[in-house]
Amino acid sequence: MVKPLPRDFYDRPTLTVARELIGARLVRILDAAKLVGIITETEAYIGEEDLACHAKSGLTPRTQVMYGQPGHAYVYFTYGNHWMLNAVTEREGFPAAVLIRAIQPIEGVEVISKNRQGRDTFGPGKLCQAMGITKTENGVDLTEANQSLWIExxxxxxxxxxxxxPRVGLNKTPEPWLSKPWRFLVKDISVTPALASGASVARRP
DNA sequence: AGCACGATGCTCT
DNA sequence: GAGCATCGTGCTT
Known part of the structure; x- marks a missing residue:
């Protein structure tokens, strides 16, 4: 049995965590089904200085989770339709998180596909729909496998x-934040299925 | 295959 | 009341 990534993993510089989450397994228990996806794209949002980060306006009810203990899920709602999943990073009291932007489904693919009506899962709103992630998951401890959501x-x-x-979708964010190279993604998406099969090998020591 | 736009509701000013 | 870490459709090349 693989254990979730420990809190120490998240209690590090956000860029390090964002890079190392590439290739990690996002696990979701949904109505007794186990859904797993390999993380293929992330972005870092770092502190109140970062004008693209929600914490730019300080501690609010919405951003509270980002100021808390690392290793928890920060889930928020935007554009009237979409939920976004983040993993909180760095020490307690410092607001930072990694946005998980895309996954490659490898387990529970039928359910994932049904949740998405057969469409793809590459996109932050899409993966939340695929995995059934909503505000209920906000604040969940990602280091506990007995929750319904974790990362291993x-x-x-x-x-x-x-x-x-550079991060995408930041319409009016001023420089230098707009151009910070804080986005990580698997280069050739056609390579990802091979990575996914590699994952099943990696699971079998 | 690329661009424009509307949907839709929560958060902060 | 404006703005949003987006998505899907529909229309143009």
Whole structure:
């Protein structure tokens, strides 16, 4: 039985966590079904200084979770339709998180596909719909496997397979934040199914 | 295959 | 009341 990534994993610089979450397994227990996806895209949001980070306006009811203990889920709602999943990072009291933007489904694929009406899961709103993640999951401890949502070690993705670039979807964020290379994604998406099969090997020591 | 736009509701000013 | 860490559709090349 693989254990969830420990709190120490999240209690580190957010960029390190964002990079190392690439290839990790996002596990969701939904109505007795186990859904698993390999994380293929992340973005870092770091502190009140970062004008793209929700914490730019300080501690509010919404951003409270980001100020808390690392390793918890920060789930919020946007654009009237979509839920976004983040993993809280860095020490308690410092607001930072990694947005999980895309997954490659590897277990419970039928349920995931049904939740998405057969469409893809590459996108932060899409993966939440695929995994049935909503405000109920806000604040869940991702280091506890007895919850309904956690993250565990998956596969090793080498640097040469990871693209680093500026975060996307930040319409009016001023520089220098707009151009910070704080986005990580698996380079060639056609390679991802191979990574997923590699994951099943990695699970069997 | 690329762009424009509307849906839709919560959060902060 | 404006703005949003988006998505899907529908229309244009």
């Amino acid at each position: 070690a998956g596969i090793f993705v080498p640097n040469k397979s990871v693209t680093i670039g």
